[in-house]
Amino acid sequence: MAVVTIVNENRRIDEVESIRSTLKLYDIDYERWTPAHEVSSEASAEEVLSAYSSEINKLKSQGGYVTADVIDVSPDTPGLDAMLAKFDREHWHDEDEVRFVIAGRGLFHVHRENGVVAIEVEAGDLIRVPRGTKHWFNLCGDRRIRAIRLFQDVSGWTPHYTETGVDREFQPVCFGPTFMRVADLG
Numbered sequence: 001m002a003v004v005t006i007v008n009e010n011r012r013i014d015e016v017e018s019i020r021s022t023l024k025l026y027d028i029d030y031e032r033w034t035p036a037h038e039v040s041s042e043a044s045a046e047e048v049l050s051a052y053s054s055e056i057n058k059l060k061s062q063g064g065y066v067t068a069d070v071i072d073v074s075p076d077t078p079g080l081d082a083m084l085a086k087f088d089r090e091h092w093h094d095e096d097e098v099r100f101v102i103a104g105r106g107l108f109h110v111h112r113e114n115g116v117v118a119i120e121v122e123a124g125d126l127i128r129v130p131r132g133t134k135h136w137f138n139l140c141g142d143r144r145i146r147a148i149r150l151f152q153d154v155s156g157w158t159p160h161y162t163e164t165g166v167d168r169e170f171q172p173v174c175f176g177p178t179f180m181r182v183a184d185l186g
């Protein structure tokens, strides 16, 4: 289950219907998906896409997405820091950003007129950030995420950076299993 933080109000939400209705205020779609059949943690990309094919096809027809793939990121991924540096600054793009998390965790910040919302996603969470929405993304402490991505344009998308520096005002802190309170560190 995701954890949503309304940053300005210092309010945290971790109940599915409240998450869905709150994120709607920011024009973000949120769903929980369950696979059609058991998918092992070792499953290939093809097996993963097959297990979620009915949800993927539904989303494709609703959002005009033409392709789906599986991205796999772990601490061993070559060039991981360079890859993350492309996404951890506020940006927007002409494509929707659609992610369904299979394993690991990640932290989206979405910046709209009504403020900044932090969305920590984990396995089973689908998030759709519409094109043109300002946002940034960080991994959590375990630096691991495996996710299905959907694309409207097979050529992919290019981030447009706002360069406002707003992303640096927000701590990329996750509340999942790897979260450590400051007191625990001391």
Ligand SMILES: [Fe+2]
Pocket: 087, 091, 092, 093, 097, 135, 159
């Ligand atoms: Fe993005």
